[in-house]
Amino acid sequence: MALNNPNPLGPWKITVYDQENFQGKRLEFTSACQNIMEGGVDNIRSLKVECGAWAGYEHSSFCGQQFVLERGEYPHWESWSGSNAYHIERMMSFRPICSAVSLCSNPLNHKESKMVLFEKENFMGRQWEINDDYPSLQAMGWGNNEIGSMQVQSGAWVCYQFPGYRGYQYILECDHHGGEYKHYREWGSHAQSFQVQSLRRIQQ
Amino acid sequence: MALNNPNPLGPWKITVYDQENFQGKRLEFTSACQNIMEGGVDNIRSLKVECGAWAGYEHSSFCGQQFVLERGEYPHWESWSGSNAYHIERMMSFRPICSAVSLCSNPLNHKESKMVLFEKENFMGRQWEINDDYPSLQAMGWGNNEIGSMQVQSGAWVCYQFPGYRGYQYILECDHHGGEYKHYREWGSHAQSFQVQSLRRIQQ
Numbered sequence: 001m002a003l004n005n006p007n008p009l010g011p012w013k014i015t016v017y018d019q020e021n022f023q024g025k026r027l028e029f030t031s032a033c034q035n036i037m038e039g040g041v042d043n044i045r046s047l048k049v050e051c052g053a054w055a056g057y058e059h060s061s062f063c064g065q066q067f068v069l070e071r072g073e074y075p076h077w078e079s080w081s082g083s084n085a086y087h088i089e090r091m092m093s094f095r096p097i098c099s100a101v102s103l104c105s106n107p108l109n110h111k112e113s114k115m116v117l118f119e120k121e122n123f124m125g126r127q128w129e130i131n132d133d134y135p136s137l138q139a140m141g142w143g144n145n146e147i148g149s150m151q152v153q154s155g156a157w158v159c160y161q162f163p164g165y166r167g168y169q170y171i172l173e174c175d176h177h178g179g180e181y182k183h184y185r186e187w188g189s190h191a192q193s194f195q196v197q198s199l200r201r202i203q204q
Numbered sequence: 205m206a207l208n209n210p211n212p213l214g215p216w217k218i219t220v221y222d223q224e225n226f227q228g229k230r231l232e233f234t235s236a237c238q239n240i241m242e243g244g245v246d247n248i249r250s251l252k253v254e255c256g257a258w259a260g261y262e263h264s265s266f267c268g269q270q271f272v273l274e275r276g277e278y279p280h281w282e283s284w285s286g287s288n289a290y291h292i293e294r295m296m297s298f299r300p301i302c303s304a305v306s307l308c309s310n311p312l313n314h315k316e317s318k319m320v321l322f323e324k325e326n327f328m329g330r331q332w333e334i335n336d337d338y339p340s341l342q343a344m345g346w347g348n349n350e351i352g353s354m355q356v357q358s359g360a361w362v363c364y365q366f367p368g369y370r371g372y373q374y375i376l377e378c379d380h381h382g383g384e385y386k387h388y389r390e391w392g393s394h395a396q397s398f399q400v401q402s403l404r405r406i407q408q
Contacts, residue, residue, distance in 0.1 A: 070340035072349060139274055198276075
């Protein structure tokens with residue numbers, strides 16, 4: 001089979017709908033949207049990512065729960081929310097994840113993903129440098145179900161509360177906060193604990 | 205940090221509780237459980253995987269919705285269910301995934317994971333051999349949001365309805381059905397369509 005990616009490096013493109021199953025009012029975006037209500041719709045209820053990797057947010061101005069959105073079709077809220085402790089079915093803003101590693105095979109565009117996990121907050125305690133996906137950190141030898149702090153050296157990553165890429169999503173990028181996330185309060189306004197049990201690179 | 209896995213190859217171990225947050229009656233298992241009611245509890249409401257990778261099922265006798273369970277802590281139903289189209293909060297049976305690839309670095313124990321995706325059912329149409337994780341099949345060049353059939357040549361895999369490892373989970377193993385899954389009806393009794401947008405290896 002020909003595995004030619006028609007849009008290896010963008011431009012980013014996302015199409016959102018104000019009803020489930022790609023119905024209702026339809027809006028196309030190729031860059032960040034800070035408040036979907038400015039497009040004349042009250043909420044996003046389905047979407048298609050046509051190019052690039054995106055971060056979606058529960059509230060306007062990129063606040064609240066975070067959702068990593070990779071290329072494909074999302075017919076309803078549950079299809080992008082994953083499993084979350086609270087089910088407020090809202091997505092009001094979104095933006096491209098510019099530091100996500102390209103899947104393009106052009107070596108000039110290739111960047112490695114690399115980050116360091118720390119046992120304690122403020123980059124203290126034992127540390128572990130990673131550059132791959134981990135569906136279970138504990139299976140790989142990490143001692144418990146928490147990470148104290150993280151330093152993203154390259155690429156973009158998504159961490160999850162539960163094993164197997166489930167629960168709250170925290171998007172971490174080398175070009176935000178200087179790649180430094182020294183306490184769970186910096187992972188996102190919805191983060192309520194240090195609990196992280198799986199994580200993976202974001203590719204596009 | 206020392207990344208020594210204390211139980212690189214098992215034995216499998218899972219601890220289940222009949223209340224959320226690891227409360228209530230507690231049962232330990234090192235092999236398959238066909239019906240949790242035989243242990244004197246009406247349902248599983250939290251669990252810890254202490255060793256190995258497991259498949260959990262909505263109904264007794266390994267039927268209904270499937271949930272891949274890797275090492276870590278799952279305090280409530282949403283933590284293992286992922287996002288699903290119907291929320292019946294039940295897990296009644298579970299079993300080890302014996303063909304999951306070992307994370308152990310002993311080369312004698314190392315098996316590659318390999319499977320072939322087919323565009324159409326019955327192993328027809330265009331095909332694509334894979335041996336890695338794919339959070340978005342479309343980003344990697346797969347033409348649409350469906351897979352017609354799959355042949356698992358080695359290891360165990362989990363496929364998902366939506367991108368980013370979300371939605372219904374379908375566990376596919378080289379040592380079940382001879383590794384052949386020629387129609388979505390063979391992916392599991394809960395499968396309702398050919399829709400698969402992400403997939404990954406199961407490691408333990």
